[in-house]
Amino acid sequence: MLARLSPLPAAERVAAAYDEAGRICDEDAAQNEAIGRHGLRLIQEIAARRGADGVVNILTHCNAGWIATVDWGTALAPIYMAHDAGLKVHVWVDETRPRNQGASLTAWELGSHGVPHTVVADNAGGHLMQHGMVDMVIVGTDRVTRSGDVANKIGTYLKALAAHDNDVPFWVALPSTTIDWRVQDGLAEIPIEERGGAEVTAITGRTADGRIETVQLTPPGSGAANPAFDVTPARLVTGLITERGCCDASRDGLAGLFPEQA
Template identity: 75%
Template sequence: MKVDGQPRRTIWPAESGRAVQVIDQRWLPHRLDIVSLDDLAGVVTAIRDMWVRGAPLIGVSAAYGLALQMQRDASDAALTAAVETLVSARPTAVNLAWAVRRLQRVLQPLPPAERPAKAWALAGELADEDAAVNEAIGRHGLPLLQDVAARRGGRVDVLTHCNAGWLATVDWGTALSPIYHAQAAGLDVHVWVDETRPRNQGASLTAWELGQQGVAHTVIADNAGGHLMQQGRVDLVIVGCDRVTARGDVCNKIGTYLKALAARDNGVPFYAAMPLSTLDLSLDDGLVDIPIEERSAREVSHLTGRDAEGRLVEVQLLPDGSAAANPAFDVTPARLVTGLITERGVVPTEERALRAIAA
């Protein structure tokens, strides 16, 4: 997608072939910082501390992290240790383990001398594949928006939660890809952007990237979505996902479940955009089986933004001494999800359909 009119990805290999460059998302929308990561430890920090985030992007970042480690030490022991370190950097999004294990399966049988070049090539292929998959999700999601637009004289109001856009992937995004396709198709699309406390990925990232692409949008407090649905001002909800189980339970950013409940109560279709790399057919009951990341209480107790002089500052919201808890994801039961928009088409949240589309 575009930044200041120039096409960009969120991650790309340095020309040296010995580092990977990423947008450090901690400072958006205030500053566009590009950083170079040149070893495994740097990539793990970038994933854990959310310089890069979003299920598909952490998978691709981890693949580059493994490739960088192979350049330093391509032994069996280093490969196994790097895989375990990367997989444990963030627990909820299955794309991380999916990407790293995919590289491991190819690298393990190779002699160590061949591993660095192969790992680097595979990480690049994974990045290209992610961009293509997300483009396809947009193509398959577009008719859902076109149907609404046909009924409403061209206008579509979509509500989204967190950031499942270009910044959460290598390119295009998942939940936002149908929106970018709708814009290209000439639809009058407007997006309600949940701010997404506590880290505000909606307010800081989704709003920024929609603005860069010229898509009309309005940021709302997380609590406003239900009210807007009751008022008939939301045509459909599209969110991303971090892990989807065989029966179709959708794990995504904390607060997604409440939006699904409100959507069901108001007859608003609720879709999750899901690359097949996010489908975990080894799990069934999302409420029991999916590990939910608990992040630092500081993300709840403090906020970062610009002050009147334009400096980035962190401020404390809570009284001294108040405890804060920060579960980062929740699970929306399959029964509340209208469908999953995948790179192979839109599927219902039913085990048979999910197993068939993944085959």
């Protein structure tokens, strides 16, 4: 925006800003549609092994759909495309405590699109994987290092550990703008936001008569820690789904898709 608006006279900047915003939206939608196409092939491969009557069960964490981006989403784009293509998909939706983005946003999105889904407690993912009830995990990400480490909503790392232990593919969907080419080691170099403890000690929801209320969950005087994100090391990531295709979560993998950046 600064590059576009700075050279212009003040009287021309508003119109130019709207024009640039529209271009950014169109670019984002195109990137996410491409992510969806590349991720769709992964779901199709599982569906082919499942057969005509099989259901592909996908677990996701937090919200990485069209509420978070434009039109498609990142992690949800392949799921929407698979559903629209007639594949039988079912999504396990982590509640994503403490802000409950999965239970409120992702579940609402999937329901609006007609995608079969089930909301589960955050701690249920490992159990589902142990019992063969998850075929793949797809999550979004807020930041990816040039070596393939992934920073995403708190709890993502635990899902990756469970997936690794149970041989469940763990994929991360992202536009290339999410890659921070300046950062090598996610654990050492990505700062983690610590949010207010009230998000953990209280919860807001709808009562039976439709009112929105906030209630206390913890005893008075109990403290709360609230790290908002965690870092999943590249070794636990099956691969990255980008607008240019899929690649290993590694420096070489990313360099193969984005040689001009590497």
